[in-house]
Amino acid sequence: MTIQVIVLNGGSSSGKTGIARCLQAVLPEPWLVFGTDTLVGAIPASMQTSAAGIEFAADGQVLVGPRFRALEAAWIEGIAAMARAGARIIVDEVFLGGAASQQRWKAALDGLRVLWVGVHCDSAVAASREIARGDRIIGMAASQAAVVHQGVGYDLEVDTTRAEALDCARAIAAHC
Amino acid sequence: MTIQVIVLNGGSSSGKTGIARCLQAVLPEPWLVFGTDTLVGAIPASMQTSAAGIEFAADGQVLVGPRFRALEAAWIEGIAAMARAGARIIVDEVFLGGAASQQRWKAALDGLRVLWVGVHCDSAVAASREIARGDRIIGMAASQAAVVHQGVGYDLEVDTTRAEALDCARAIAAHC
Amino acid sequence: MTIQVIVLNGGSSSGKTGIARCLQAVLPEPWLVFGTDTLVGAIPASMQTSAAGIEFAADGQVLVGPRFRALEAAWIEGIAAMARAGARIIVDEVFLGGAASQQRWKAALDGLRVLWVGVHCDSAVAASREIARGDRIIGMAASQAAVVHQGVGYDLEVDTTRAEALDCARAIAAHC
Amino acid sequence: MTIQVIVLNGGSSSGKTGIARCLQAVLPEPWLVFGTDTLVGAIPASMQTSAAGIEFAADGQVLVGPRFRALEAAWIEGIAAMARAGARIIVDEVFLGGAASQQRWKAALDGLRVLWVGVHCDSAVAASREIARGDRIIGMAASQAAVVHQGVGYDLEVDTTRAEALDCARAIAAHC
Numbered sequence: 001m002t003i004q005v006i007v008l009n010g011g012s013s014s015g016k017t018g019i020a021r022c023l024q025a026v027l028p029e030p031w032l033v034f035g036t037d038t039l040v041g042a043i044p045a046s047m048q049t050s051a052a053g054i055e056f057a058a059d060g061q062v063l064v065g066p067r068f069r070a071l072e073a074a075w076i077e078g079i080a081a082m083a084r085a086g087a088r089i090i091v092d093e094v095f096l097g098g099a100a101s102q103q104r105w106k107a108a109l110d111g112l113r114v115l116w117v118g119v120h121c122d123s124a125v126a127a128s129r130e131i132a133r134g135d136r137i138i139g140m141a142a143s144q145a146a147v148v149h150q151g152v153g154y155d156l157e158v159d160t161t162r163a164e165a166l167d168c169a170r171a172i173a174a175h176c
Numbered sequence: 177m178t179i180q181v182i183v184l185n186g187g188s189s190s191g192k193t194g195i196a197r198c199l200q201a202v203l204p205e206p207w208l209v210f211g212t213d214t215l216v217g218a219i220p221a222s223m224q225t226s227a228a229g230i231e232f233a234a235d236g237q238v239l240v241g242p243r244f245r246a247l248e249a250a251w252i253e254g255i256a257a258m259a260r261a262g263a264r265i266i267v268d269e270v271f272l273g274g275a276a277s278q279q280r281w282k283a284a285l286d287g288l289r290v291l292w293v294g295v296h297c298d299s300a301v302a303a304s305r306e307i308a309r310g311d312r313i314i315g316m317a318a319s320q321a322a323v324v325h326q327g328v329g330y331d332l333e334v335d336t337t338r339a340e341a342l343d344c345a346r347a348i349a350a351h352c
Numbered sequence: 353m354t355i356q357v358i359v360l361n362g363g364s365s366s367g368k369t370g371i372a373r374c375l376q377a378v379l380p381e382p383w384l385v386f387g388t389d390t391l392v393g394a395i396p397a398s399m400q401t402s403a404a405g406i407e408f409a410a411d412g413q414v415l416v417g418p419r420f421r422a423l424e425a426a427w428i429e430g431i432a433a434m435a436r437a438g439a440r441i442i443v444d445e446v447f448l449g450g451a452a453s454q455q456r457w458k459a460a461l462d463g464l465r466v467l468w469v470g471v472h473c474d475s476a477v478a479a480s481r482e483i484a485r486g487d488r489i490i491g492m493a494a495s496q497a498a499v500v501h502q503g504v505g506y507d508l509e510v511d512t513t514r515a516e517a518l519d520c521a522r523a524i525a526a527h528c
Numbered sequence: 529m530t531i532q533v534i535v536l537n538g539g540s541s542s543g544k545t546g547i548a549r550c551l552q553a554v555l556p557e558p559w560l561v562f563g564t565d566t567l568v569g570a571i572p573a574s575m576q577t578s579a580a581g582i583e584f585a586a587d588g589q590v591l592v593g594p595r596f597r598a599l600e601a602a603w604i605e606g607i608a609a610m611a612r613a614g615a616r617i618i619v620d621e622v623f624l625g626g627a628a629s630q631q632r633w634k635a636a637l638d639g640l641r642v643l644w645v646g647v648h649c650d651s652a653v654a655a656s657r658e659i660a661r662g663d664r665i666i667g668m669a670a671s672q673a674a675v676v677h678q679g680v681g682y683d684l685e686v687d688t689t690r691a692e693a694l695d696c697a698r699a700i701a702a703h704c
Contacts, residue, residue, distance in 0.1 A: 015660075017662075018657075018660030018661070018662075019660070021221070021659060021660050021661070021662035022656070022659050022660050024220035024221065024222075025220065025221070025222070025659050030219060030220050030223055030229070030243055030247060031220065032215075032218040032219060032247060032251075033218050034218055038214065038217075038218070039208075041214075042208040042209050042210055042214070043206060043208060044200035044201065044206050044207065045197070045200065045201070045486055045487075046200075046201065047206055053206070067206055070262065070263075071206060071208060071263050073261065073262075074258045074259075074261035074262050074263030075208075075258060075263065077257050077258060077260075077261035078254040078255060078257045078258030078261065078263075079254060080257070081253050081254045081256070081257030081258075082250045082251060082253060082254030082257075083250075084253075085249065085250035085253035085254065086246065086249075086250050087246075087247050087250035087251065087254075125692060128550070128692050128693070128694035128695075129546075129692065129693070129694075131549060131550050131553050131693075131694055132543075132546030132547070132549050132550050132692075132693035132694060133546070133549070134397055134545075134546075134549035135397075162690075164653060164656050164657065164660075165656070165657070165659075165660035166656035166657075166659055166660060167656075191484075193486075194481075194484030194485070194486075195484070197483060197484050197485070197486035198480070198483050198484050201483050221662055221663075301516060304374070304516045304517070304518035304519075305370075305516065305517070305518075307373065307374050307377050307517075307518055308367075308370030308371070308373050308374050308516075308517035308518060309370070309373070310369075310370075310373035310573055311573075338514075340477060340480050340481070340484075341480070341481070341483075341484035342480035342481075342483055342484060343480075373573070376572035376573065376574075377572065377573070377574070382571060382572050382575055382581070382595055382599060383572065384567075384570040384571060384599060384603075385570050386570055390566065390569075390570070391560075393566075394560040394561050394562055394566070395558060395560060396552035396553065396558050396559065397549070397552065397553070398552075398553065399558055405558070419558055422614065422615075423558060423560060423615050425613065425614075426610045426611075426613035426614050426615030427560075427610060427615065429609050429610060429612075429613035430606040430607060430609045430610030430613065430615075431606060432609070433605050433606045433608070433609030433610075434602045434603060434605060434606030434609075435602075436605075437601065437602035437605035437606065438598065438601075438602050439598075439599050439602035439603065439606075
């Protein structure tokens with residue numbers, strides 16, 4: 001069985017993006033990486049600060065409105081279509097809605113061979129890495145660390161608290 | 177008739193991205209912007225400097241290999257699927273292959289209402305803006321200015337040589 | 353007389369940075385570019401949103417507090433010292449305080465050969481370019497366009513409303 | 529004794545920048561962070577690929593030419609002047625020349641209270657983090673890991689192989 005889509009789910013500053021880049025380096029075929037950041041970068045600037053779009057509150061809470069949800073649904077369909085057209089895809093995601101978020105992706109990716117990966121990181125360690133990154137709203141890491149995994153089912157779980165991104169990527173690659 | 181996809185085609189430093197952002201600001205509904213830069217950012221780092229992937233030569237030439245072409249075909253299918261799923265999309269593209277590039281997009285966007293927009297800029301002016309941007313390989317603007325429009329058909333053409341991006345965006349928005 | 357420091361002063365989105373990069377390209381000797389953005393990038397993240405530091409309000413106003421002012425004074429001394437040590441320097445600045453801001457720089461640059469350049473841009477055009485840039489707080493361009501030039505004396509003034517950055521840079525280079 | 533300048537020296541991807549940001553967060557007073565990246569960002573684009581300036585070779589070697597060295601000397605003088613004018617400064621540096629690089633900084637910082645900090649990271653771990661960052665030339669981390677510390681004297685040494693940036697920052701802050 002060859003995997004067509006790898007979904008990495010974890011809170012902000014849990015290390016998903018580093019793992020995604022390492023996966024691109026260790027997997028023999030070329031894989032595309034897309035994630036929440038790609039979608040947020042594609043929406044109008046005005047939607048990035050509005051209740052109907054997506055809001056990044058000062059305390060690190062992320063609030064998602066109906067207009068963003070509608071665009072996100074189309075985005076997920078598009079990613080699924082890319083995979084069906086033959087591209088191998090790594091999805092770098094934050095399931096703010098936990099099980100409900102996974103369900104949305106599962107429905108769209110129906111029929112594709114998907115590897116579901118949980119990316120964990122101790123909440124305090126993720127919060128300290130958020131400070132070290134310097135460009136993140138403080139509080140996102142702590143507020144997302146646990147909630148994004150609630151009710152989510154995985155094929156594989158990694159923990160970046162003590163493991164390097166490259167080692168996590170190798171463990172994931174062994175399942176592809 | 178309501179437009180579902182706006183395709184902006186023009187050479188490097190012709191002003192496409194600025195027009196795309198202004199379109200997001202002036203159009204009443206939310207539009208997503210995706211482009212060549214999104215795809216290049218999603219491919220493995222190793223493919224960004226290899227003959228099979230995409231190479232940015234020191235003289236500004238961009239060389240695209242078979243592996244990149246295959247991923248690009250899937251990417252185009254995905255963008256079309258997003259539009260079919262209801263998202264309005266602005267495509268910020270460089271048709272390095274002229275008419276052949278347009279044909280690839282046309283086939284994928286079949287059945288969708290597309291506005292084809294040519295973004296022109298005097299070659300010398302685009303080259304001077306490339307210097308002002310500071311982060312571009314010198315020579316891309318001049319080498320692409322004419323070739324990307326060869327054999328390409330448009331619904332509308334704008335020229336940023338003397339017009340501001342916002343004015344070009346307003347002219348385009350009038351056709352949506 | 354050989355110029356040691358070129359000070360470019362203009363409002364947000366007036367085109368200073370593009371001119372600075374073009375100056376680096378057209379001047380025969382290597383010049384360093386430093387500006388407000390360099391200093392803002394060097395201060396603690398917490399100072400970028402506090403009344404004692406620097407605040408970028410939602411309406412485009414920039415509010416500078418006493419702690420930022422103190423660090424800025426040391427920063428200006430440092431730039432002057434680099435010029436005295438032999439580096440040619442282009443300062444990319446926004447004189448939020450008009451004549452008072454220029455006076456601070458004048459005192460620090462005492463004894464150095466400085467070319468003071470005013471970078472103008474029609475307020476509506478600068479505001480439209482701010483939208484096209486996509487990453488700026490809307491309103492900064494309009495609120496700064498006139499106020500930054502109040503009471504400021506120049507050796508040379510350029511206007512980017514209709515002129516390209518490279519042409520402005522050539523006009524400035526002719527005075528170095 | 530109150531420290532005026534903290535010099536962090538370590539190879540590429542050893543974690544200096546993360547420590548610097550954490551230091552800004554934990555130290556009670558505002559500190560400015562400047563480093564090699566600031567200087568490289570300030571030089572002309574043409575010098576970033578020339579033998580007289582600074583070259584980043586495909587194998588990760590960094591080659592520094594005479595024109596870059598001259599500008600760097602003035603830059604170091606400027607940083608020292610900022611500290612003398614009252615700004616607290618964190619220098620985020622790579623001593624490519626080992627002891628000789630430290631000597632240049634020592635001469636310029638004469639009379640200031642400086643804390644010299646060595647930032648170590650196991651070479652293989654730094655190389656794996658370089659892959660995870662995605663935007664670095666592969667090979668820099670390994671080629672610099674040991675050489676930058678040769679003959680350099682420190683007040684304090686930290687190791688990011690297993691410690692988080694925030695913990696390293698707290699250890700350093702205890703000496704300020």
